[in-house]
Amino acid sequence: MQKIDNPDRKDWKDVLKRPTQTVSDIEATVNTIFEEVKVNGDLALKKYTQKFDGINLEDFLVTASEIEEANTLVSEELKSAIQLAKSNIETFHSAQKTDRVTVETSKGVQCWQEKRPIQKIGLYIPGGTAPLFSTILMLAVPAAIAGCKEIVLCSPPDSEGRINPAILYTANLCGVTRIFKVGGIQAIAGMTFGTERIPQVYKIFGPGNQFVTVAKQIATKHGVAIDMPAGPSELLVVADDTANTAFVASDLLSQAEHGTDSQVILVSTSRQLIHAVEKEVEVQLNALPRKDIAEKAMANSKLIRVKDDVMAIDLINAYGPEHYIVCVENEDFYIENICNAGSVFIGNYTPESAGDYASGTNHTLPTNGYAKQYSGVNLDSFMKSMTFQKLSKEGIMNIGNAIEVMAEAEGLQAHKNAVTLRLNSLE
Incomplete structure (x- = not known):
């Protein structure tokens, strides 16, 4: 991790730079694949699944027998954990329902607003080294509460043409209507245009690598909405000498292990804490199974000392973190003054992992500074507000x-x- 001491405001843009490619670096590749999928449909999906996933599939649709088999392969302990998380997510998102808003603006002029579900949604669930079945909970559960009629899920197959059993179990549990073994840019293109097998959807949700992120942005040019430009995961921790050093280090590493292009940042007014966290990160890193991934992500990451709390919160708002952990004595100051963050975690006993899995809040959040203008996924993400009026x-x-x-x-x-x-x- 790079240590930066009291950076000047004029240098913040460079100090807080994300390790991401620009849209222009990737856009040509995305457009090429989009055009092929638009013209050739499933043939293009097969071509790129072979190229990127190393498997030649005759049919992308997951069968009922595959889902039944997956149910037997997931342990009862994991099933119980998934069901607990599902219950908490249902509770939190159900509480977000709102009643119809009705008002008579003038005598005889009745106006009202109602919310209606988006009929067809697509979910993208990353597979590979970290099959994110938890993301299905975060997307399919509120979609079901909203009343979406068609919930299509795409996830990349492994080298044997399978999808992780936990993904299939969770998708089935949460009411996903169809599951397809397609990943990457080609999955987003398939849901954007529709193919012989994959239906066209109205809105696409879900995280992914930088190629998937750009593909979602390109999808908006073809009349499909997206949840947000969610890319590589990121986390910022603000901590002082009251924080538990081991906890802070574990939180930084929990996001660093997502991918080599993830970024984590520690902001503190204490040199002593920064030094202690740096040493603790090295200790914990060596014990991680995904050490190689986390190590590369940590190379993109920063330990930043600032002179006071005001400077700290200004820097944090300038960054606009996806995940924001507050472990300081004066936590009220950092909570009341945060303007730009996807989700906030408060105190020594609130790890970011809680929001990722089972507390009930949604973990599909804006990254790459988009927390300045985007909300994380919530119940309204799956609904549209429609206005009505009747004049006498x-x-x-x-x-x-x-x-x-x-x-x-x-x-x-x-x-x-x-x-x-x-x-x-x-x-």
């Missing part, structure tokens, strides 16, 4: 003249006529 005779008489005047001022005579005809009929 009294209502059109009360606001009709204002509409006529405004329409005429904009030069839109047909708009004015639509009101004038109604008003004349009431004379």
Whole structure:
């Protein structure tokens, strides 16, 4: 990890730079694959599954027998843990339901807003070295609560053409309607355009590597919405001498092991704490099965000392972390003044892992600074707000003249006529 002591504000942009490629670096590759999938459908999916996953599949659809087999391969202990997490996630997201909003804006002018589910959604679930079955809980559970009719899931197959049993078990448990063995850019393209096998969806959710992130952004150019530009995972911890050094180091490493392009940052006013955490990271790192991955991520990561709390919170807001852990004596200051963060974890006994798995909050969060303008996934992510209005005779008489005047001022005579005809009929 790189140690930086009291950086000048003018240097913050460079200090806080993420280890990510730009869209332009990847866009040409994404566009090529998108065009092939659009034209050739499943043939293109087969081609790129062979190229990137090393397996030639005749059919991408996961069968009922494969799901049944997966159920027998997942331990009862893991099933129980998944079900506990599912229950907490259901509880938290169900509490986000809102009632219809109704108001009479003028006498006889009734307006209301209702939320309706997005009918067709697509979930992308990374496989590979870390099959993120927990992400299915975070996406399929609120989708089911929202009432989405079609929930399609894509996840890359392994070298034997299988998907991790925990992914299949969790998807089935959470009401996913169809599961496909397709990963990467080609999966996003398949859900964007639809193929012979994969249905086209209206909105795509889920994290992935930088190629998947750019593919989702390109999907928006083809009329498909996305949850957010969620890319490589990141975490920022603010800590002082009251923090448990071992806890802080474990939190940093928990995100570093996600992938080589992950980034973790420690911000502190204490040189002593930074030194202690640096030593503890080395101790814990050597014991990790994913040491090689975490080690590369730690090379992208920073230990930053700042002079005071005000400087610290300004730097944190400038970064806009996906995950933000607060382990300081003056925690109220850091909680009240945070403006840009995906999800906040408070105190020595609140690891980021809690939000990743089982506390109930959603772990699909904005990365790469998008916490400055995006929310994490929540129940509303799977719904649309629709407005309704009904005018009585009294209502059109009360606001009709204002509409006529405004329409005429904009030069839109047909708009004015639509009101004038109604008003004349009431004379």
